[in-house]
Amino acid sequence: MAYVPAPGYQSAFNPPIPFTTMIAGGLRVGMGVSIQATLPKNYNRFAVNFTTAEGEESDCALHMNARYDGRDRVVFNTRRCGKWDEEEMKKDMPFKAGKPFIIQFEITRNNFLISSTGERFYEFGHRIPIEHVMWMSVTGDILVQELSILGCGQGVKGGLQLTAAQTGLLPMYGPPSLNPPVPYKSFINGGFIPKRTLVVKGVPTGKSFHINLKVGMNNDIPLHFNPRLNKGTLIRNSFLNGTWGEEETQVARNPFKQGEFFDVSIRCADKQYKVFINGSHALDFSHRMFSLAQVDTVEVEGDVKVFYVFF
Known part of the structure; x- marks a missing residue:
């Protein structure tokens, strides 16, 4: 029996990387995103992106980029009109090889609150209105066991349609309780x-x-x-x-x-x-x-x- 997520809850188990998905109804305050993952045998960097449209050239409200190059760090930035803004950096690397980890994004009115396996890691202030964010992607050297979007839209928007099985389920309204x-x-x-x-x-x-x-x-x-x-x-x-x-x-x-x-x-x-x-x-x-x-x-x-x- 295949698992069918209810409206308001988008989940993907073991998705291929790169992985891109529309966010049903778009991003808004109170939502959460959770990614359970590990690093592959050979790794250099991976990224999580929240974008206004599909494609590498679209505006990016949050680009989180974990870099492993001897100066391990996590870089945060925004791309607008094809140009990168000033980057922010956390000189700490909570996403270690050899052990599964969970990355969480809590969407607040003022920022993305980012946690690593339940511990608050970084706050990135909104530079693009979150209501413009319709897509997210995971790219690079990362193996994702589960990706869940919590509290997303209930209906059809931008071509993302509910299946017949989903229309028979009650929506999950949330907001989610994170950590x-x-x-x-x-x-x-x-x-x-x-x-x-x-x-x-x-x-x-x-x-x-x-x-x-x-x-x-x-x-x-x-x-x-x-x-x-x-x-x-x-x-x-x-x-x-x-x-x-x-x-x-x-x-x-x-x-x-x-x-x-x-x-x-x-x-x-x-x-x-x-x-x-x-x-x-x-x-x-x-x-x-x-x-x-x-x-x-x-x-x-x-x-x-x-x-x-x-x-």
Whole structure:
């Protein structure tokens, strides 16, 4: 079963590089972009570009260029009317060889806030109005495992069309919670009803963590999703009317390992929750409670570092 991202969430797993995509609805305040990547065996530099149009000659609101030449540094700049502006430089290199990393861009009213694996790295002030930015690209010596655009437009603009499968899903409005503290808790406006999607990106840091979908008024837990790394198990259960149900543990492959990034997408269907892990369907959990509009809270707790929560 192929994973279909809901409107408002653009995701690509293992895209070929160079990779270019339109940003549905264009860039705007409150959006986020997350890139999980590694460096190839031979590397010299790579770049991430946010541009007003497709093509190498278009205006570029942000050009982030990591350079490895003995003076390792990250360069930031803007290109307008075919000419580069004055560059800014960070004489530090958080994107190291031999270890996966995550680059995040948070779009604020005044700047791009750039993080490296959850740690704030640089702020680049807007030189081109962000509403003019319609495209992004990744080029150079980099291997991308996942690229996600969080909180993008819901409809069709500039030729980027929703598939038939996407039109049947509820949009993910956001804004995304980027690098939130754990324990994490948030209200789901309207409830976690059928055709709705929750995405959690993180990395395990210890023995166990869990994602709960809860009923706020009585603390019932229709879905308790609990990877236990110390035991190599992936527990699913429910807590209803003060009692835990029967645990489900069977899974074709348990992808959770300490120190390895994960992407969990939980989608509510009419009869079950469908769980996708790292872009692949992993399991289903049949509903044990059917008043789904009352499922209005998401929690993430335990030994985990969270990079984003989005629904």
